[in-house]
Structure formats: structure tokens, C-alpha cells
Amino acid sequence: MLTPRHQALLMTLAGMTVGVAVFGTVLAINGNGDDDKRATDVVVTQTPSSPTPRGDGLQSDSLQFAAQTFGTDRSPVSAEVPTTWRANQDGERPRFQDPSGVWQIRFDTRGSSKAPDRQVSDRERSIKETQLNVLSRDNGTLVYTYVDGARGPRMGLSRWISADNGSSTAVEITVGGRPQDEAALRAVLERATSSLQLPDPNNRPN
Incomplete structure (x- = not known):
């Protein structure tokens, strides 16, 4: 049977474990947010390529x-x-x-x-x-x-x-x-x- 001192020690360890888990989850969320932001920045700053104007003109093989x-x-x-x-x-x-x-x-x-x-x-x-x-x-x-x-x-x-x-x-x-x-x-x-x-x-x- 655990003494009151042992019970208090176990409660402290459990609290520390939960705190580490929560801190890791927060880091993961914040990290993903930064990645998403960077990805968005890349999409926004891309310059779409313009179609090249065609100057082929009148085609002789199309004439009758x-x-x-x-x-x-x-x-x-x-x-x-x-x-x-x-x-x-x-x-x-x-x-x-x-x-x-x-x-x-x-x-x-x-x-x-x-x-x-x-x-x-x-x-x-x-x-x-x-x-x-x-x-x-x-x-x-x-x-x-x-x-x-x-x-x-x-x-x-x-x-x-x-x-x-x-x-x-x-x-x-x-x-x-x-x-x-x-x-x-x-x-x-x-x-x-x-x-x-x-x-x-x-x-x-x-």
C-alpha cells in the first residue's frame, strides 16, 4: 500500500507527463502553421506564364x-x-x-x-x-x-x-x-x- 508521500510523488510525475505531451502538441501545431504559411507564400508569389502570341499569319495550305x-x-x-x-x-x-x-x-x-x-x-x-x-x-x-x-x-x-x-x-x-x-x-x-x-x-x- 502506497504511503501519502508516494502518492504525492506519482501525482507530480503524472502532471509532468501530461504537460510535456501538451507542449509537444502545441509545437507540432505551430510548426504546421508555419509550413502552411510558407507554402501559401510560394503560391502567392508565383508569376503565371503568359501565353506566347502566335504570329503565324495566313497559311497557304488553307487556301483553295x-x-x-x-x-x-x-x-x-x-x-x-x-x-x-x-x-x-x-x-x-x-x-x-x-x-x-x-x-x-x-x-x-x-x-x-x-x-x-x-x-x-x-x-x-x-x-x-x-x-x-x-x-x-x-x-x-x-x-x-x-x-x-x-x-x-x-x-x-x-x-x-x-x-x-x-x-x-x-x-x-x-x-x-x-x-x-x-x-x-x-x-x-x-x-x-x-x-x-x-x-x-x-x-x-x-
Whole structure:
């Protein structure tokens, strides 16, 4: 049987044990709170990555072409243009434009006594657009960029085609869009050039 002295000693030990357990629990709780705070800080201070803007432009493999006839009844001309580009001007100077108004192709079938190379030089001097930059002027084709006040950076490709070995010009073709559309614009210009059908001067109606 325990004496009163032994009982008092046991009670003291029990109290110390409970105190240590409670102190350990408090430390554990406080420690977890600090970890949670640090984790929250990491999440809050992270900077989300911004999506990279795509500047792929018009894709040439997305275009389909169909022949369009223009000019005059006495001198009809035809060429293939993108099927979704609609004519908003016809006759000898037709223009075909996509529904968004970003891309277009224009023809001038009136002809000129000037050779294609001369046409390139004259057009280069006549362009008054802001920040004009001529990229090339070879083989009767002028390629250039400029900045439009309303639409921003633009690109133009103008080609003059001769029907008499370069002595004069029969047709002008100009394609317009944005600099990032260059590959597709060149494809449109080449398709129009290769499919161009001019009237036979020997078979014109009287």
C-alpha cells in the first residue's frame, strides 16, 4: 500500500507527463502553421506564364482557288484567286478581298507601254506610305512593307507581266496583307501569275 508521500510523488510525475505531451502538441501545431504559411507564400508569389502570341499569319495550305474572269467583253482576262475572296470592284481593275478585309489581290488589265522593270521603279518612287521598306525589286516584282495608320504593319507584292518579252506591260497583279502573311501572299501571287489567261490579240471580236 502506497504511503501519502508516494502518492504525492506519482501525482507530480503524472502532471509532468501530461504537460510535456501538451507542449509537444502545441509545437507540432505551430510548426504546421508555419509550413502552411510558407507554402501559401510560394503560391502567392508565383508569376503565371503568359501565353506566347502566335504570329503565324495566313497559311497557304488553307487556301483553295477558283478562276475569275474580268477585264472587258472585248478583252476578257482570267486568273485563279482564293475562293473566299470576293470581288468588290470589277472591270479592268478588279479587286478581290477576304471577308475580314485583311488580305486582297488586285489586277490592272489596262496595260502600259512601260516595261515591267520601269513599272517597278516608278511604283517604288510613288509609294508615300509611312516607314516604307523595299525588300526586293527583281524580275518585274516589287516587294515592300509599310505601316498603315489604321491597320498597322502591312506588306505589298506588285508584279507587272509582259506579253511581248518585256517591251511593255499587259497586266499588273498586286497582293496585300501583313508581313507575317508573306509565304501565303507569295503563293497567291504565284497562283494568279501561273493561271493568268490573256486574250489572244489575233482572236478579238471585231
